[in-house]
Amino acid sequence: xxxxxxxxxxxxxxxxxxxxxxxxxxxxxxxxxxxxxxxxxxxxxxxxxxxxxxxxxxxxxxxxxxxxxxxxxxxxxxxxxxxxxxxxxxxxxxxxxxxxxxxxxxxxxxxxxx
Numbered sequence: 001x002x003x004x005x006x007x008x009x010x011x012x013x014x015x016x017x018x019x020x021x022x023x024x025x026x027x028x029x030x031x032x033x034x035x036x037x038x039x040x041x042x043x044x045x046x047x048x049x050x051x052x053x054x055x056x057x058x059x060x061x062x063x064x065x066x067x068x069x070x071x072x073x074x075x076x077x078x079x080x081x082x083x084x085x086x087x088x089x090x091x092x093x094x095x096x097x098x099x100x101x102x103x104x105x106x107x108x109x110x111x112x113x114x
Contacts (some may be wrong), residue, residue: 003025032098
């Protein structure tokens with residue numbers, strides 16, 4: 001069982017930046033992929049960004065050019081740098097890690113005010 005703990009959410013004005021971090025309880029290279037999903041009230045959970053164990057990254061169209069996913073193997077963390085935030089980015093952001101099973105963090109709230 002992999003434990004994932006997110007941090008870094010909060011309230012920011014439109015155009016601002018936030019950085020989310022996800023700390024894993026074991027080596028991030030033990031997971032095939034890690035990334036971030038988000039869920040706004042009344043909406044389904046949607047993919048934001050992913051990074052594979054090989055370092056390949058992929059982003060949802062609605063965050064391309066604004067969000068950057070990265071990893072720090074020494075700290076077993078994956079981070080999401082979010083720039084040029086928009087009110088529609090408001091959601092609970094969930095870190096996930098995938099092997100045969102998908103593991104989820106508890107979520108962190110990001111609120112972008114207009």
